Amino acid sequence: MDDKGDPRERIEEKKDQIYEDLLKIITEELGVSPMDINPTLEVREDLCFDSLQLYEFVVDVEDAYDIRIPDEEIDKVRTIQDLVDMVYALTEKDDDALYTDN
Numbered sequence: 001m002d003d004k005g006d007p008r009e010r011i012e013e014k015k016d017q018i019y020e021d022l023l024k025i026i027t028e029e030l031g032v033s034p035m036d037i038n039p040t041l042e043v044r045e046d047l048c049f050d051s052l053q054l055y056e057f058v059v060d061v062e063d064a065y066d067i068r069i070p071d072e073e074i075d076k077v078r079t080i081q082d083l084v085d086m087v088y089a090l091t092e093k094d095d096d097a098l099y100t101d102n
Contacts (some may be wrong), residue, residue, distance in 0.1 A: 011088070018065075018084050020092075025060045026080075029053060039081035055058055 019039065029032050030047060041047060049057060061083070067090040076095055077083050 014091075015084050015088050018087050019051065019080070021064055022061065022080065022083060022087070025057060025064065029057050029060065037080065039079065039084065042078050043081050043083065044078075061087060067091060 002029065005009070023034050023037055024035055026032070026047065032047075033087070039045075043049060058069055058074060065087055067087065068076075069086065070092065073086060077086060
């Protein structure tokens with residue numbers, strides 16, 4: 001029997017990786033230090049994305065994870081952690097689709 005460990009640890013590891021990936025995209029997009037970013041920062045207010053930067057950021061995230069983030073979901077994102085959770089949920093949904101018979 002192959003033990004994959006605690007599912008909560010797997011989830012946290014994946015979310016940590018998503019956070020690191022988003023951190024890289026944010027620092028490249030805005031030219032800020034990774035030390036200035038944390039999960040509780042508000043995307044629009046604290047990071048000061050203008051509308052074009054926010055659009056480019058979302059496209060970069062979608063490309064990085066091969067997902068589509070619906071516009072209405074983007075409007076719900078307040079913090080970096082919200083975005084991490086959304087990307088995680090979308091990637092898990094896509095992974096689940098691979099295992100369903102259609």
